[in-house]
Amino acid sequence: METVTxxxxxxxxxxxxxxxxxxxxxxxxxxxxxxxxxVVDELGIRERTIGVAPVGCSVxxxxxxxxxxxxxxxxxxxxxxxxxxxxxxxxxxxxxxxDGDLAAIGTAETxxxxxxxEKITTIFVNNAIYGxxxxxxxxxxxxxxxxxxxxxxRIVERAGYPIRMSELLATLDGAAYITRVAVSSTKYVVQxxxxxxxxxxxxxxxxxxxxxxxLSQCPTDWHMTPAEATKWVEEKMMAYYPLGEFxxxxxxx
Amino acid sequence: xxxKLFMTGNEAIAExxxxxxxxxxxGYPITPQNEIPEYMSRRLPEVNGTFLQAESEVASIYMVFGxxxxxxxxxxxxxxxxxxLMQEGISYIAxxxxxxxxxxxxxGGPGLGGIQPSQSDYFQATKGGGHGDYHLLVLAPSTVQxxxxxxxxxxxxxxxxxxxxxxxxxxxxxxxxxxxxxxxSSSQPNLPAKNWALTGAKGRKANLIKTLNLDPVxxxxxxxxxxxxxxxxxxxxxRVENYLTDDAEIIIAAYGTVARIAKTAIQILRKxxxxxxxxxxxxxxxxxxxxxxxxxxxxDKVLVVEMSLGQxxxxxxxxxxxxxxxxxxxxxxxxxxxxxxxxxxxxxxVKEAK
Amino acid sequence: MGFLRNTFxxxxxxxxxxxxxxxxxxxxxxxxxxxxxxKEKRAKIEINEDxxxxxxxxxTACPSHLIRIANRVTARGYYPAECIDPEGKCTGCAVCxxxxxxxxxxxxxxxxxxGAK
Numbered sequence: 160m161e162t163v164t165x166x167x168x169x170x171x172x173x174x175x176x177x178x179x180x181x182x183x184x185x186x187x188x189x190x191x192x193x194x195x196x197x198v199v200d201e202l203g204i205r206e207r208t209i210g211v212a213p214v215g216c217s218v219x220x221x222x223x224x225x226x227x228x229x230x231x232x233x234x235x236x237x238x239x240x241x242x243x244x245x246x247x248x249x250x251x252x253x254x255x256x257x258d259g260d261l262a263a264i265g266t267a268e269t270x271x272x273x274x275x276x277e278k279i280t281t282i283f284v285n286n287a288i289y290g291x292x293x294x295x296x297x298x299x300x301x302x303x304x305x306x307x308x309x310x311x312x313r314i315v316e317r318a319g320y321p322i323r324m325s326e327l328l329a330t331l332d333g334a335a336y337i338t339r340v341a342v343s344s345t346k347y348v349v350q351x352x353x354x355x356x357x358x359x360x361x362x363x364x365x366x367x368x369x370x371x372x373x374l375s376q377c378p379t380d381w382h383m384t385p386a387e388a389t390k391w392v393e394e395k396m397m398a399y400y401p402l403g404e405f406x407x408x409x410x411x412x
Numbered sequence: 413x414x415x416k417l418f419m420t421g422n423e424a425i426a427e428x429x430x431x432x433x434x435x436x437x438x439g440y441p442i443t444p445q446n447e448i449p450e451y452m453s454r455r456l457p458e459v460n461g462t463f464l465q466a467e468s469e470v471a472s473i474y475m476v477f478g479x480x481x482x483x484x485x486x487x488x489x490x491x492x493x494x495x496x497l498m499q500e501g502i503s504y505i506a507x508x509x510x511x512x513x514x515x516x517x518x519x520g521g522p523g524l525g526g527i528q529p530s531q532s533d534y535f536q537a538t539k540g541g542g543h544g545d546y547h548l549l550v551l552a553p554s555t556v557q558x559x560x561x562x563x564x565x566x567x568x569x570x571x572x573x574x575x576x577x578x579x580x581x582x583x584x585x586x587x588x589x590x591x592x593x594x595x596x597s598s599s600q601p602n603l604p605a606k607n608w609a610l611t612g613a614k615g616r617k618a619n620l621i622k623t624l625n626l627d628p629v630x631x632x633x634x635x636x637x638x639x640x641x642x643x644x645x646x647x648x649x650x651r652v653e654n655y656l657t658d659d660a661e662i663i664i665a666a667y668g669t670v671a672r673i674a675k676t677a678i679q680i681l682r683k684x685x686x687x688x689x690x691x692x693x694x695x696x697x698x699x700x701x702x703x704x705x706x707x708x709x710x711x712d713k714v715l716v717v718e719m720s721l722g723q724x725x726x727x728x729x730x731x732x733x734x735x736x737x738x739x740x741x742x743x744x745x746x747x748x749x750x751x752x753x754x755x756x757x758x759x760x761x762v763k764e765a766k
Numbered sequence: 767m768g769f770l771r772n773t774f775x776x777x778x779x780x781x782x783x784x785x786x787x788x789x790x791x792x793x794x795x796x797x798x799x800x801x802x803x804x805k806e807k808r809a810k811i812e813i814n815e816d817x818x819x820x821x822x823x824x825x826t827a828c829p830s831h832l833i834r835i836a837n838r839v840t841a842r843g844y845y846p847a848e849c850i851d852p853e854g855k856c857t858g859c860a861v862c863x864x865x866x867x868x869x870x871x872x873x874x875x876x877x878x879x880x881g882a883k
Contacts, residue, residue, distance in 0.1 A: 164876070164877045165809075165810065165874035165875065165876060165877065166874065166875060166876075166877035167872055167873070167874055168809070168858055168860060168873045168874060168875040169860040169863045169864075169871070169872065169873035170863075170869075170872045170873075171869045171872075175869060179816060179817055179842070179868070180867075180868060182867065182868075183819075184819035184820060184821035184822075184844070184867075185819075185821035185822070185823055185867060186867055187867065188867065189866070189867025189868050189869070190864075190865065190866075190867050193867075193869050205613070206612050206613055206614035206615075207612040207614065208612065209482075209610050209612065211478075212622075218624060221620050221622060225613070225618055226613060226618055227610040227611065227612060227613045227618050227619045227620075228610070228618065228619075228620050228621070228622075229477075229478065229481055229610065229620075229621045229622070230620070230621065230622030230623060230624055231474070231477075232474065232477075232500060232501065232504050235470070235471070235474035235477075235501070238466070238470075238471040238472075238474035238475045238477075238478065239474050239475070239477050239478035239481070240478060241438075241464070241466075241471075241475050241478060242436070242438065242474065242475035242476060242477060242478025242479035242480070242481075242482065242486070243478040243479065243481065243482045243610065244478075245436060245462045245464060245475075245479060246436060246462075246478075246479045246482035246483070246484045246486075247482055247611065247612070250611070250612050267467050267468060267470070267471065268467070268470075268471050268474070270467075271466070271467040271471065274467075275464075344826075344827065344865070345827050345861045345864050345865055348864050348865060349864070378821075384822070385821040385822055385823050386822055386823070386825075386826050389823065389826070
């Protein structure tokens, strides 16, 4: 009689707590949280990693990742991370921020952490909208995109152009690794994980500021199904926010 | 360092912080306190500390949040407009129950104001500043030596109460040079270990530093916890100087630089037969209400002198509780009252009574 | 709650609502929680309905089209995904699990066999 044993080949990473998240069905945050947890586990750094949660949909990041964590004020995560990293240079400190947090109220803190080459890692979740507060325009909202504060679509005359944070930060000498990825389909998820791992490795090597911008689907505020939302990321967002590595650590890729 | 040194108030405050074990400073330049970050930038590396000039006061206060949450003794400093920028962060620090020391070297306001001294941030320092129910412990030095001892105490108090503590000075205190001695002293021995700090979850449950509590039941409890902490401080940490109040017939209430000027005025007044005395609050929060409650039994006129349009006077009135008349004399915009002006005011008040 | 049901293929079960999403009555279709393994199965997935929000990203991802939205509601009020794989087509590629934002999917692959055929 043949005995067949099934071994678990894919499951929940240790650092991701077994808690049902409050995120909407299809939201990219869940995928990104898992990737961060997988990378932390694979690098074996859980006990020496400190995360800084933002204000936004992912304010409850600290409920989901089993790490020492701060909850930051809106936009201030890089400053808090700086204070922490300067006290504990041997620990791994990362921030996790949305587009309002990082590219609106927190632009100065983001830019200057990169200017200083602060040895922290930032995971920047770009969903081109303000999710938690119900779908207002973000600095990353695309032209023509309808939001609750651009009901007829974003127009340049009133609201200017969307901001490409990765390209902007890549111009700074203190930025060591800047890349943009997505989690809209499996092949991008695989790339995204690689990028997140590289970003943490950049910090572990002490090379400077690392940032992974992740294009993320927001089905609820885009008023789409999750499948439609992933398509929108690939067809509309990637056209304005190209994927790629904008700054590579000097040690080589 | 028990030798006598001649230092500016700003530098003395910075050195006192280092002697108290502060190894992290995050701040932004603003007149009239730039000597503090400049001194820190020279001294901190000498003691293996970290000095970081942040991109703004907003960033500074959150770096303080981060460093304090990581378990370190940390300080920032600024002046009025910059302290305004820090208010959000101070509310967060108080809510997260993190210890830190914030130095405000007050200048003329509001707005960009001027760079001369003022005491116009009393309300901001003692009544809130940031949103929510919290208080800073506020200490107001009157001499450079006192600035040293209060700064050292501030770190102990911050750790004891897990609350931010403010040193409220003004441009005079910051800029003037006086002889000062650094005698390391701690008024609060046996401080608890910082088990709540974020140091990496090795061998323990993960720690969390947050201020969001969506459940109102829990948020109320959290507020009450902080409130009870502050009630303890009110019981234990009131500091006040009573200067020639025992036989006083008229009282001046003043703090900081103005108190020194008032002392000169009192000495001259006494020579001319007017028995004036001074109540000098040293802790502005907790405020020494009792000193005013007591004095109102014996004296029926209190002249409050401030470099503002009348802020501490409200607390004096609360302390006196209607049992004495409270008068005000103030200068603003960076103007400093002279002892002659104070003498004139007292003489006017004494004449009225006759 | 109409849009997901129109987008993805549904199971045609005789009953629609159950608390834990496991069919109480016997039917011709195997549920994803079925423990019986056939000789041919190289891999399988388990979708935990405590976590599944029925977003359907796994359905789009599966290259063998083995997943669909079930015609029942979980305790949390979602129509969950379920894997229907009577022919043992699942290769354990885990693409579904990689896309799942709720880490609701565990993937199992055959490790070893003992004994002779």
